[in-house]
Amino acid sequence: MEDVKCCVTSCEKPLDAAYWEAQYKTNATGWDLGKISPPLQTYIDTIENKNTAILIPGCGNSYEAEYLLEHDFTNITVIDIAPTPVSVLKEKFKNNLNIQIILGDFFEHQGKYDLIIEQTFFCALPPAMRQKYVWKMHQLLADEGKLAGLLFNRTFEVSPPFGGSIEEYEALFAAAFDFFKMNVSLNSIAPRAYSELFFELKKNNKVNVTIYQFEGITCSGCMEAVTKKFAAIDGILNVNVSSDFAEVLIVSKNEIAIAALQNAISYDQKYQIKKIN
Numbered sequence: 001m002e003d004v005k006c007c008v009t010s011c012e013k014p015l016d017a018a019y020w021e022a023q024y025k026t027n028a029t030g031w032d033l034g035k036i037s038p039p040l041q042t043y044i045d046t047i048e049n050k051n052t053a054i055l056i057p058g059c060g061n062s063y064e065a066e067y068l069l070e071h072d073f074t075n076i077t078v079i080d081i082a083p084t085p086v087s088v089l090k091e092k093f094k095n096n097l098n099i100q101i102i103l104g105d106f107f108e109h110q111g112k113y114d115l116i117i118e119q120t121f122f123c124a125l126p127p128a129m130r131q132k133y134v135w136k137m138h139q140l141l142a143d144e145g146k147l148a149g150l151l152f153n154r155t156f157e158v159s160p161p162f163g164g165s166i167e168e169y170e171a172l173f174a175a176a177f178d179f180f181k182m183n184v185s186l187n188s189i190a191p192r193a194y195s196e197l198f199f200e201l202k203k204n205n206k207v208n209v210t211i212y213q214f215e216g217i218t219c220s221g222c223m224e225a226v227t228k229k230f231a232a233i234d235g236i237l238n239v240n241v242s243s244d245f246a247e248v249l250i251v252s253k254n255e256i257a258i259a260a261l262q263n264a265i266s267y268d269q270k271y272q273i274k275k276i277n
């Protein structure tokens, strides 16, 4: 699995712009396939509407964007937090009006897309950001929008990449997205064979997806108790707490008043919940 060992530490450092830029500057880019990932190529070949508004977050050298451009797609946006790959892409596609190349943080990005393509971006984020990822993806997608791509179906001794499992992803995206597909990919590159899931999720536009800051949870037992309290509130469809217990993702049929959430956890004075905008 050499290709996925993209850093040699287990990342006590923040995985910020400086971290990623240093990986590019030192050519420590083991994740970079040098070509489009075959399952993504297969998927892109099925998209008929060449004007589909497509976002590729954490794009790196984005061979996916190159493939889309070669196949006449006209509305591509790529974003990365590291200056080096963004400069390379800006130079490579400097006369191409069909692609917008952004240096920036995905979580600050604003826009509306029909399709967001996932390719080793989710696994590059600290696991505690997974709830925020779901919330942000839901925000950035148009009403009929889809999130599609690859997720690892394994764990790693050295991270990033951070792995996961179908069960975890199903619990994470539940209710916010409709699951069209989440299967072991059959045409991954050899070093990733059978360790990637190809997924296609459609935004559930009938629900509110909200992320909250949470204070006071110190163990998984408390986390489970808090989850149950929230899940029992009328209209709440899914509750998912981040691995550091600092954020809670709530999917609901309608907007839930913050007072109702606070009230549900009032049995313990140290619990505080606050909406993140």
Ligand SMILES: C[S@@+](CC[C@H](N)C(=O)[O-])C[C@H]1O[C@@H](n2cnc3c(N)ncnc32)[C@H](O)[C@@H]1O
Binding pocket: 006, 015, 020, 021, 031, 032, 033, 057, 058, 059, 060, 061, 062, 079, 080, 081, 082, 085, 104, 105, 106, 107, 119, 120, 121, 124
């Ligand atoms: C493992 S690399 C994958 C790059 C590319 N998708 C590929 O498969 O070759 C993760 C990428 O995400 C970018 N990244 C990490 N955090 C980001 C953020 N918050 N916003 C935008 N890009 C981010 C990094 O700079 C890096 O290019």
